[in-house]
Amino acid sequence: MLLEVKNLSKHFAGLAALHRISLQIREGEILAIVGPNGAGKSVLFNLINGMLRPTSGQIHFLGEDIAGLKPHLIAHKGIARTFQTTALFDQLRVMDNLAIGYRLRNTHGFWSTIFHSRDWKEDRARTTANVMETLDFIGLAEKAFHPVSSLSQAEQKRLSIGVALISQPKIILLDEPTGGLILEDTDEITDLIKKIYKVAEITICLIEHKMRMVMDLAHRIIVLNFGSMIAEGSPEEISKNPEVIEAYLGAEYLA
Amino acid sequence: MPAIRFLLKKWFYVLLLVLAMALPFLITNRYYFQIVIMGCLFSITTLSLNLILGYTGQASLAHAGFFGIGSYGVALMTKSGISFWLALPLSALFAALIGFLIGLPTLRTRGSYFAIATLCFGVIVSIVAGSWIEFTGGYTGLVGVPHPTPLPLPLIGVIGFETQTAQYYLVLAFLLLTLLVMHRLVYSHLGLSFMAIRNNEALAEAVGVNTFAGKILSFVVANFFAGLAGGIYASLVGSISPSTASIDLTFSWLVYLLLGGAATLAGPIIGAFVIPVIMEYLQFLQEYRLIIFGALLIAVIIYFPRGLMGGFSTLQQRVREFYGQRRGVKHAVRS
Numbered sequence: 257m258l259l260e261v262k263n264l265s266k267h268f269a270g271l272a273a274l275h276r277i278s279l280q281i282r283e284g285e286i287l288a289i290v291g292p293n294g295a296g297k298s299v300l301f302n303l304i305n306g307m308l309r310p311t312s313g314q315i316h317f318l319g320e321d322i323a324g325l326k327p328h329l330i331a332h333k334g335i336a337r338t339f340q341t342t343a344l345f346d347q348l349r350v351m352d353n354l355a356i357g358y359r360l361r362n363t364h365g366f367w368s369t370i371f372h373s374r375d376w377k378e379d380r381a382r383t384t385a386n387v388m389e390t391l392d393f394i395g396l397a398e399k400a401f402h403p404v405s406s407l408s409q410a411e412q413k414r415l416s417i418g419v420a421l422i423s424q425p426k427i428i429l430l431d432e433p434t435g436g437l438i439l440e441d442t443d444e445i446t447d448l449i450k451k452i453y454k455v456a457e458i459t460i461c462l463i464e465h466k467m468r469m470v471m472d473l474a475h476r477i478i479v480l481n482f483g484s485m486i487a488e489g490s491p492e493e494i495s496k497n498p499e500v501i502e503a504y505l506g507a508e509y510l511a
Numbered sequence: 512m513p514a515i516r517f518l519l520k521k522w523f524y525v526l527l528l529v530l531a532m533a534l535p536f537l538i539t540n541r542y543y544f545q546i547v548i549m550g551c552l553f554s555i556t557t558l559s560l561n562l563i564l565g566y567t568g569q570a571s572l573a574h575a576g577f578f579g580i581g582s583y584g585v586a587l588m589t590k591s592g593i594s595f596w597l598a599l600p601l602s603a604l605f606a607a608l609i610g611f612l613i614g615l616p617t618l619r620t621r622g623s624y625f626a627i628a629t630l631c632f633g634v635i636v637s638i639v640a641g642s643w644i645e646f647t648g649g650y651t652g653l654v655g656v657p658h659p660t661p662l663p664l665p666l667i668g669v670i671g672f673e674t675q676t677a678q679y680y681l682v683l684a685f686l687l688l689t690l691l692v693m694h695r696l697v698y699s700h701l702g703l704s705f706m707a708i709r710n711n712e713a714l715a716e717a718v719g720v721n722t723f724a725g726k727i728l729s730f731v732v733a734n735f736f737a738g739l740a741g742g743i744y745a746s747l748v749g750s751i752s753p754s755t756a757s758i759d760l761t762f763s764w765l766v767y768l769l770l771g772g773a774a775t776l777a778g779p780i781i782g783a784f785v786i787p788v789i790m791e792y793l794q795f796l797q798e799y800r801l802i803i804f805g806a807l808l809i810a811v812i813i814y815f816p817r818g819l820m821g822g823f824s825t826l827q828q829r830v831r832e833f834y835g836q837r838r839g840v841k842h843a844v845r846s
Contacts, residue, residue, distance in 0.1 A: 305717055331719035343714040345707050356707045359700055360719030366728060369699045370692060376699070383700060419718060 257316075258283040258427060258459055259304070259335075264313030264323075266299055273299045275483045276313070281427065286453055286460045288470045290494075291480035292503060297463045298340055300480070301429050305337045306330040318426075332360050334426035338416045340435060340463075344404050350415060351400045354387045357419035361386075386422055393456075394418040394448065410441035414448060421452060428452065430462040434469065442469060449473060471495065479503065531683060535676040544675050546791065548747070550784040551682040552740055555689045556760075557767045557779035559736035564765075565773035566697060567729040568709025569618065572761050573629035574737050576636035577606045579756020581738030582745035583640060583647060586656040589746060595659040599742045606738025607731045614730040618723065633758050641753040652752025659746050678747050685743060686780075689736050693776060696732070705729050706774075766804060770811055772820030781819060 259281040266274040274296040281287050289297050302308040304315055306327040315323040322330055345353050362383065368376040391397045394414045399407060407415065413433060420428050433449065434442040446469055452458055464470050470477060470491070477494040479487040481503040487494055494500055518525055538544045556578055563571045584602025589595050617628040641650045648654075659672040659681060672678055696702045707715040708722045715722050745751045754760075764783075771782020786804075793800040815822035 307713065307717070326721075327713075327716040328719050328721045331717060337717055339714065339717075343711055343717075345710040345714065347710045348703070348706060352703055352706075355700055356703050356715070356720065357718045359704055362700060364700075366701065366732075369701045370695050372695065379700070419714075423719060 257281075258318065259461075260314075260316040261300075261304070262314045262316070264300075264303060264315065265311045266296075266303055266308060267311045272483050274303070277480075277483075277485055279478055279485065279488070281459060281461055283426075283459055284457070285475045286449070286462070286473050288474035288477045289461065289463050289480060290465070290467070290470060290477060291486075294482075295480040296483040297480055298431055299483075301337060301431055301463065304330075304429060305335055328360075331423065331425075335429065336420035336423055336425035336427070337429035338420050338431055338433060340431040342409075342412045342416050344412060344416055344419070346404045348404060349400070350396055350402050350404060350407070351387050351391070353404060353415060353419050354390050354422050355383050357422040358383050358386050358390075360423050390418050390422040393421070393451070410437055410444065413437065413441075413445060417445075417448060417452070421456065421458070425458060427459040427461060430460065430464075432463055432465065434464065434466060442466060446473060535679055541675060544679065546787060547784075548675070548679050548682055550787060551679070551686045552744055552747075553764065553767065553787070554686050554780040554783040555682075555740040555743075556737055557764045557771070557783045558689050558693050558776070559733040559740070560761075560764050561768055561773060561776075561779045562693060562696065562705075562736075563729050563733040565768060565775075565779075566702065566709065567705040567726060569726055569730065570622075570626040571629045571730065571733065572626050572758070572765075573613065573633040573636070574733070574764060575756050575758060575760035576629075576633035577610060577734040577737035578741035578744070578760065579636050579640060579751075579753075580606045580609055581741030582751045582755050583653070583741075584738070585742035586653045586745040586751050587646075589657050589660075590653065590655070595657070595746055596662065599659075599739065599746075602742040603735050603739040606741070607735035610731050610734030611727065614727045618726045618730060630758065633756070633761055637753045637756040637758070640756055647753075650753055652750060652755075653745075654750040656745050656749050656751065658749070659743075672746075682743060682747070685739065689739075690776065690780075692732075692736075697776065701728075709774075766808060768818070769808060770818055772815075772818030772822075774817060775820035775824070778818050778820035 257280055261277055261279050264274060264277045265272065277300065289300065291297055299308065303310050303323070306322070306325050306329070309324045313323065314321050317333055317335060320333075322333060345356060362379040364373065364376045364379050367373070387400075388397070391400055394417060396411060396415060396418070399411065404412065404415065417428075417430065417433060430449070434445045437445065449460060449462070450473070453460055462473070474491055477487075477489065477491055478485060479494060479497070479500050486503060487497045487500050489497070534547065535544070538547060556574060560571070560574045563569050581602045584605050585595065585598045588598035588601065613629070613632055617625055617632070620628055640647045643649075661669050661671045663669045670677060672681055696705075704715065704720045704725050707718075707720055708725050712722050741755070744755070767782030767786050768779050770786060771780070772778025790800065793803065796803070811818060817824075
């Protein structure tokens with residue numbers, strides 16, 4: 257088991273954003289988390305990556321309890337994520353964003369930087385090589401020196417996935433990777449996610465609203481509603497689940 | 512020949528360095544020369560303020576406080592007979608240590624809260640300097656701080672620091688050292704992580720940057736150089752007082768930094784030289800010149816958020832894009 261969440265709850269001033277969620281993410285799968293707005297999907301990601309502390313419950317990653325650790329430590333353990341509102345270092349260039357993403361693989365510190373020691377040079381060479389490789393992988397090689405602000409919405413989405421990917425994580429949490437994109441761009445991102453799964457062999461957990469895309473990508477789907485898990489299963493099972501249809505479309509569609 | 516290629520590529524910087532080395536022979540007026548020396552010294556403080564404020568995005572207003580700590584450290588130590596060359600690094604390290612201790616609580620706050628917390632610390636330093644009479648001499652300060660101890664150098668012999676020229680070379684050497692360290696930091700992955708903290712702290716954390724440690728490191732290095740500049744100041748000027756640590760100094764450097772260009776390496780130096788000179792020319796306006804600077808500061812922050820140097824590089828980029836586009840059009844026509 258790669259990641260295991262047990263009885264996880266998060267309350268904001270008494271209001272339960274997540275209530276006793278238990279789920280597992282297996283190594284080498286694509287798991288989709290779906291649910292209406294406010295169901296607690298992003299809260300779950302924020303708990304897993306350490307941006308929020310759980311009110312109660314445990315998060316085990318490779319058998320180790322990581323609940324409540326700081327985000328940068330969790331990143332070092334091999335959990336990468338993207339954000340719902342595309343988060344990038346928008347004052348910097350495309351390649352700088354990726355170099356920052358790769359930084360946790362570097363070992364050199366302050367004095368090595370000042371004296372340009374051998375480990376600094378090795379790290380720099382390795383970073384450059386990985387930045388180039390990732391640029392190719394996400395299809396932004398020609399934009400390496402461009403400022404982030406000059407990228408299109410779809411390119412920014414791809415770069416944000418690249419920033420998560422370059423650290424060679426064991427799992428990537430993608431928070432609405434195609435949110436706000438038109439159909440063609442959505443297909444491109446879908447292809448990129450498939451490529452990450454197949455070529456880079458990284459486990460993927462994604463939050464997504466576009467059901468067509470989820471059905472196409474996911475091996476397994478978990479449905480959240482009002483902070484609770486209401487269904488879990490294969491895409492076929494989920495698409496026939498009456499509770500899911502009710503949560504998404506309203507009870508009158510159940511007839 | 513790599514040396515020649517280096518000269519051709521960096522001719523502008525080499526020329527600047529030669530000019531800086533030749534400056535004592537070009538400026539004969541002692542008063543102007545003193546302004547240049549102060550320009551170099553305040554370039555060091557503005558460059559270090561730039562590291563924490565410009566690159567890391569944490570608006571420290573305690574900079575003169577750490578300058579003051581360095582200056583009192585060197586003044587007290589050299590007056591009691593310790594060599595300047597030992598007192599200076601010790602004082603700078605002491606300023607860095609205090610910076611570390613102050614940073615631990617204050618860097619947990621964000622934005623304006625950090626600015627206010629450091630502002631308070633800066634004020635406290637100058638009050639302590641004014642009130643701890645038996646140690647700091649109170650508001651009259653310390654006078655008769657000796658000039659830097661003569662330095663025996665191989666090949667050249669012993670160098671004294673009684674003349675303005677020697678003092679200038681001393682300050683220039685430390686300015687170049689500061690610039691070297693800043694350059695190495697800024698053009699590295701460590702520097703990139705500082706900028707990542709400035710730009711998007713949550714994302715920086717999520718990709719594995721220890722943002723708190725990064726902020727502490729940047730703050731400590733900045734305060735080390737503030738203390739270093741303070742120590743040199745005490746030894747060159749010969750007398751210090753609580754006003755050496757006053758908040759007015761911090762705000763002067765802030766103006767140099769913002770007008771010159773935050774988050775650039777040339778900006779702080781340009782600011783630290785150009786603005787005192789303008790101030791000097793506007794002396795006939797007395798207090799009213801501050802109004803002009805106020806207006807200028809607002810205009811720069813609105814239209815050139817990255818100061819003079821930022822505006823310059825934007826302009827450069829526009830020109831390059833313009834020519835790039837024309838070249839692109841030509842290519843398109845040809846094919």
